Amino acid sequence: MADLKVKILSADRVVLETEAKAVVAWMPDGEFSVLPGHINAVMPLEIDEVRLIGTPKGDVVVAVHRGLMETTPDSVLILGEAAELPNEIDIKRAEEAKARAEKRLQQAKAGRKDVDVVRAEAALKRALLRLRLAKKAQSR
Structure with missing residues (x-):
C-alpha cells in the first residue's frame, strides 16, 4: 500500500x-x-x-x-x-519556561489567586516535551 x-x-x-x-x-x-x-x-x-x-x-x-x-x-x-522539530528547540529557553511554569504552580499551591493554573500546567507540559525531545535528539 x-x-x-x-x-x-x-x-x-x-x-x-x-x-x-x-x-x-x-x-x-x-x-x-x-x-x-x-x-x-x-x-x-x-x-x-x-x-x-x-x-x-x-x-x-x-x-x-x-x-x-x-x-x-x-x-x-x-x-x-x-x-x-527537535533540532529547532532552544534547550535553554525551554529550561527557563519550565522554571517559570513550576514557579507559577508553586505560587498557586501557596494560595495565590491570580495564577492561571491551567495555563501554567500547559506551559510546563510544553517545556517538558521540548526538553525531552531535544535531549533525545542530542543523544543520537
Missing part, C-alpha cells in the same frame, strides 16, 4: 512535509495510529510528540502543542497551535 502524505503546519509555517508509512499521535483519550487507508476523520491533539514512522529520512518526531489532525485514506494534515 502507498505511503501517507503528511503535512504538519504551525500558525506561522510549514514545519514538515513528507511521506510516512504511519503516523502516531496523542489524543485526549490516548495514543492513536494512522495507517494508509484510514477513514476520513478530524481529531484533537494534545501537547505531545507526533511520530512519523518510515519516512524517507527514517522515523521522525515532531513536538506538537495542541491542534487538530485531519486524516484521509492517503494523507494526514496536522494543524498545530505550535509545532517544531
